[in-house]
Amino acid sequence: MDNVLKTEGLKTHFFTETGTVRAVDGVDLAVGSGETIGLVGESGSGKSMTALSIMRLVPSPPGKIISGKVLFRGRDLLAIDESEMRKIRGDGISMVFQEPMTSLNPVYTIGEQISEVFRYHRDMSRGEIKEKRLLCCIIFGIR
Secondary structure, three states, X not given: OOEEEEEEEEEEEEXXXXXXXEEEEEEEEEEEOXXXXXXXXXXXXXXXXXXXXXXXXXXXXXXXXXXXXXXEOOEEHHHOOHHHHHHHEOOOEOOOOOOOOOOOOOOOOHHHHHHHHHHHHOOOOHHHHHHHHHHHHHHOOOO
16 A cells, blocks of 8 residues: 555654753654544643644744655655645645644534635536535545
8 A cells, every 4th residue: 555644763852941841853654545543642742743843834933843754645745845745735634633722613514614725726627526526525434
């Protein structure tokens, strides 16, 4: 099975006045086509920072991805420019943030918010978007 996403030795550190915080320290993971994985750990163990590192959304400063690889469909995301990364975010890789102020907006339906991703990243008709949105909602058990 081919890996859609693979990290190798991913390290993200935060450089603060009181010292260096190793938020992500050598993460290796692989996600094959059709697979689903879950990151499990205590609060503060680096689950969200791992996801943010994969998507290159680490707040800088003080954070910085200092080493490793993030391979998405064979491309090293740490080696591409920001404009290319923006094309991948939301279309190829996305996440729902756990913070209430940055997660799904309660004013809009989940279906509307999923549709927005397809409108922004794909050249799709309204019917295609509706079909894709329905499939996503079924996969995630949303009605």
